[in-house]
Amino acid sequence: MRRFIDLHIRAPEEPDGIQVMLRLAARLGFRGVGLSQGETPHRDLKELAAGMGLDLVSRVDLIPRNTGELTAALRRLRRRFEIVAVECRSKKIARQAAKDHRVDILSFPFSPSRRGRIGLDRQEASLASQANCVYEINHSDLLYLDPVDRSRLIGMMRREVGNARRFDVPIVVSSGARTPLQMRDPRGLAAVLTLMSLDDEVGLDAVSRNPERIVKANRGKLDPGFVAPGVRRV
Numbered sequence: 001m002r003r004f005i006d007l008h009i010r011a012p013e014e015p016d017g018i019q020v021m022l023r024l025a026a027r028l029g030f031r032g033v034g035l036s037q038g039e040t041p042h043r044d045l046k047e048l049a050a051g052m053g054l055d056l057v058s059r060v061d062l063i064p065r066n067t068g069e070l071t072a073a074l075r076r077l078r079r080r081f082e083i084v085a086v087e088c089r090s091k092k093i094a095r096q097a098a099k100d101h102r103v104d105i106l107s108f109p110f111s112p113s114r115r116g117r118i119g120l121d122r123q124e125a126s127l128a129s130q131a132n133c134v135y136e137i138n139h140s141d142l143l144y145l146d147p148v149d150r151s152r153l154i155g156m157m158r159r160e161v162g163n164a165r166r167f168d169v170p171i172v173v174s175s176g177a178r179t180p181l182q183m184r185d186p187r188g189l190a191a192v193l194t195l196m197s198l199d200d201e202v203g204l205d206a207v208s209r210n211p212e213r214i215v216k217a218n219r220g221k222l223d224p225g226f227v228a229p230g231v232r233r234v
Contacts (some may be wrong), residue, residue: 002208004033004186005215007057007083008138008174011042018045021180025053028185032215034059034083034174041081057215060183061107067096070127075100082218085136088118098127103115104214105134105172108160110141112152120160125167134214137206138176139189154195160197170213173206 003089006025011018018035018206022045025033032055035088041058059079064070070086071094078084085105097103106128108119120128120135129133137157142150164171173192177183190203 002186002204004029004030005034005055005057005211006030006177006186006189006207007032007034007035007084007139007172007184007211008036008059008061008136008176010036010061010178011038017179019184020050020054020176022049022052022054024180024183026054028183031055031213032057034211034215035178036061036085039077039080040091042109045113051198055215057082059085063084063087063089064093065089066211067092070096074100078102079222084213086130088126089114091118094120094124095127097115098124098133099131101131103131103133104218105136107136107138108143110138110153111148112145114154115153115156119156120169122163122166125169126165128164128169129147129167132217134170134172134186134210135160136163136172136174137192138174138184139184139192140176140178142192143182155234158196159234161193163199169200170210172209172210172214173203 009021014097018203034057036059039060046056058081062073064073086097086103087107087108089109090095097106109115145153173189175183189207191202193206214228
């Protein structure tokens with residue numbers, strides 16, 4: 001049985017908005033949700049989510065302006081969150097994030113004009129593979145573009161997915177939702193990869209096994225007994 005996880009939901013501004021989104025995620029068939037909450041995880045939400053049958057995963061999305069800012073943020077926040085994602089807005093940041101073991105997820109701007117200069121290339125994919133970094137596609141990036149820009153973005157994503165698969169970089173498909181209207185069921189998210197000429201099983205892995213592996217690995221690293229991969233203090 002697959003355990004579906006939407007690894008990227010953004011906390012809405014409305015006071016009760018997150019409860020609505022968590023409740024909808026459970027109804028859509030997810031068993032886990034990655035909630036991006038700024039730089040302070042709201043740990044009280046874990047109990048709320050658990051009551052809905054959801055495993056809440058704490059996540060922070062970094063948008064650094066330069067590599068120095070990225071390094072400082074990773075040093076400050078890595079052990080506060082179960083998932084650390086970086087939105088790469090320049091090639092220098094993309095290269096640095098791809099090779100840093102403290103980064104879990106690489107994402108890129110949805111604007112085709114910017115994505116064409118920055119998107120995941122072979123060098124970044126090679127670095128990400130060595131650092132056990134994941135490449136993420138957000139479904140919401142495709143929702144509000146006009147047909148021409150949407151087609152351009154899908155073409156860019158297809159190249160990036162090809163680079164990721166060439167170097168065995170895991171792929172995660174998330175909603176990236178800011179509102180309930182942007183949320184999709186697990187198979188709806190998985191279907192995005194059919195646009196990249198990949199089969200259904202690859203898409204389903206991108207919303208189940210791949211996010212589940214990264215969450216499990218990171219929770220192990222955050223355990224007080226963790227020393228290094230394969231080494232624990234007892």
